[in-house]
Amino acid sequence: MELVNEEASGRPKRLPREVRERQILDAAVSVFSVHGYHAASMDEVSATAGISKPMIYSYLGSKEDLFAACIRRELDRLLVAIADRAKPGLPADQQLWYGVLAFFEFIGANKDSWSVLHRQASEHGGPFAAEHRLLRTRAIELVAALVISAAGRSEHSEIGAAAQRTGESLAAAVVGAGESLADWWLDNPQESARHLAERMMNVVWAGFGNLMDGKVWAPPPEADE
Amino acid sequence: MELVNEEASGRPKRLPREVRERQILDAAVSVFSVHGYHAASMDEVSATAGISKPMIYSYLGSKEDLFAACIRRELDRLLVAIADRAKPGLPADQQLWYGVLAFFEFIGANKDSWSVLHRQASEHGGPFAAEHRLLRTRAIELVAALVISAAGRSEHSEIGAAAQRTGESLAAAVVGAGESLADWWLDNPQESARHLAERMMNVVWAGFGNLMDGKVWAPPPEADE
DNA sequence: CAATAAACTTACTGTCGAGTAGGTACGGCT
DNA sequence: AGCCGTACCTACTCGACAGTAAGTTTATTG
Numbered sequence: 051m052e053l054v055n056e057e058a059s060g061r062p063k064r065l066p067r068e069v070r071e072r073q074i075l076d077a078a079v080s081v082f083s084v085h086g087y088h089a090a091s092m093d094e095v096s097a098t099a100g101i102s103k104p105m106i107y108s109y110l111g112s113k114e115d116l117f118a119a120c121i122r123r124e125l126d127r128l129l130v131a132i133a134d135r136a137k138p139g140l141p142a143d144q145q146l147w148y149g150v151l152a153f154f155e156f157i158g159a160n161k162d163s164w165s166v167l168h169r170q171a172s173e174h175g176g177p178f179a180a181e182h183r184l185l186r187t188r189a190i191e192l193v194a195a196l197v198i199s200a201a202g203r204s205e206h207s208e209i210g211a212a213a214q215r216t217g218e219s220l221a222a223a224v225v226g227a228g229e230s231l232a233d234w235w236l237d238n239p240q241e242s243a244r245h246l247a248e249r250m251m252n253v254v255w256a257g258f259g260n261l262m263d264g265k266v267w268a269p270p271p272e273a274d275e
Numbered sequence: 276m277e278l279v280n281e282e283a284s285g286r287p288k289r290l291p292r293e294v295r296e297r298q299i300l301d302a303a304v305s306v307f308s309v310h311g312y313h314a315a316s317m318d319e320v321s322a323t324a325g326i327s328k329p330m331i332y333s334y335l336g337s338k339e340d341l342f343a344a345c346i347r348r349e350l351d352r353l354l355v356a357i358a359d360r361a362k363p364g365l366p367a368d369q370q371l372w373y374g375v376l377a378f379f380e381f382i383g384a385n386k387d388s389w390s391v392l393h394r395q396a397s398e399h400g401g402p403f404a405a406e407h408r409l410l411r412t413r414a415i416e417l418v419a420a421l422v423i424s425a426a427g428r429s430e431h432s433e434i435g436a437a438a439q440r441t442g443e444s445l446a447a448a449v450v451g452a453g454e455s456l457a458d459w460w461l462d463n464p465q466e467s468a469r470h471l472a473e474r475m476m477n478v479v480w481a482g483f484g485n486l487m488d489g490k491v492w493a494p495p496p497e498a499d500e
Numbered sequence: 501c502a503a504t505a506a507a508c509t510t511a512c513t514g515t516c517g518a519g520t521a522g523g524t525a526c527g528g529c530t
Numbered sequence: 531a532g533c534c535g536t537a538c539c540t541a542c543t544c545g546a547c548a549g550t551a552a553g554t555t556t557a558t559t560g
Contacts, residue, residue: 064507064556088313091547102509107549147494169397172458183462223452223478226459230451233397237408248494253448253482255492260481267480269372269473289526289537316517327539332519 071109074099078110079120083165087117121171121181124163128185131156142196143255149192150228150250154243157232161239164232186225194221197258224254296334299324303335304345308390312342346396346406349388353410356381367421368480374417375453375475379468382457386464389457411450419446422483449479 077099302324361374
């Protein structure tokens with residue numbers, strides 16, 4: 051499990067800054083994902099990267115800076131992976147499908163990334179929470195736009211305004227379900243990405259469909275306590 | 276915001292162990308929920324409880340012990356709150372509705388509890404993760420049982436076996452959505468518990484309904500890369 | 501072949517926080 | 531009254547870890 055990068059030759063080769071920075075970030079993501087931000091030590095990051103501690107401070111700054119750099123890099127990778135697959139030309143359900151699929155495939159191939167992005171980043175009150183909320187907000191907006199655009203084409207077009215409002219919280223639930231499903235996956239890796247994505251679509255798209263047809267579930271009428 | 280419990284009289288009254296333990300747990304839940312496990316200090320817990328540090332060690336043991344005690348207490352409170360409302364005699368959708376509603380109402384009234392139970396407990400590799408997984412597992416089993424029982428009464432009874440399997444991962448998605456919605460609520464407290472519960476039911480119950488009618492969403496046939 | 505800059509190191513400082521030693525004060529009981 | 535147990539405290543130890551000072555090696559370029 052030791053990720054020391056130098057060859058067995060023992061002599062640490064001199065590498066350009068760019069390469070070392072990547073190695074440091076790789077190590078940091080791995081260490082943060084295992085221990086969480088607070089419990090992770092810079093010494094362990096430096097050991098995992100096969101480098102000494104002052105290099106990290108020289109290249110990436112403080113521990114917080116390092117963590118922020120991890121989040122930014124992994125967030126970019128995730129967003130690019132999704133954007134590559136959910137092309138805007140497709141019908142709404144297919145856009146959603148490919149987006150969801152790309153999401154789960156990325157998580158499957160980069161569980162550390164997800165752990166850092168979601169679990170660790172949200173544990174903070176600091177500037178990371180903001181960064182993390184950005185991801186969620188973007189995702190929610192994206193999904194909401196898909197719902198609303200789909201609702202616009204529905205035969206019940208008079209529900210447009212209601213769908214707008216309901217669509218957004220529906221999107222929040224959907225994104226939330228995706229996040230939690232991804233969390234759950236970290237602990238239960240037996241399922242495939244495709245499977246998870248299909249399950250997701252089954253719940254979600256059905257909910258959308260009923261919404262567009264104006265079928266809503268209503269709580270039983272009863273005296274509130 | 277200071278929760279110092281003693282009166283302004285200055286003299287700390289002598290209280291029985293039972294009472295102090297409750298005060299310490301209250302303080303600990305509050306502090307852990309704000310800072311997370313690692314960043315929380317025993318000094319802050321003791322200050323918040325209005326008591327000195329050795330009392331905590333004498334009554335509740337180490338920091339880990341204290342944290343575990345918090346989780347256990349809050350978990351019990353949550354489960355009791357739900358069991359009180361989701362009576363087994365009701366039809367499946369109403370059981371689910373009251374369970375979900377009780378869940379959100381509890382979270383609304385005890386945001387600290389949820390923060391400790393979900394956010395902080397899952398950040399660990401240790402024995403807390405196990406404790407936390409127990410909550411999730413129980414919830415998933417409960418929901419899955421509801422789905423399957425509902426499916427049994429559907430006119431498409433031949434899908435029973437398939438529903439069994441699909442029902443469980445559907446339940447996982449539902450519980451996940453609930454967890455994430457609760458997380459999201461911590462940051463967006465403007466909605467009411469009832470509202471959230473209704474949104475939840477709308478997505479979820481629609482998904483169940485379609486499942487029971489055998490309507491499934493299928494991905495577009497295409498060459499996989 | 502200097503000389504310069506960048507890659508890289510060892511070995512330290514200072515702080516913060518978990519856990520404890522060793523008490524004092526207060527109430528109940530005979 | 532005087533004893534005992536329990537509630538409660540101040541003031542410490544000790545280890546872990548973020549961050550740094552000050553130096554050493556290597557590639558490159560004039």
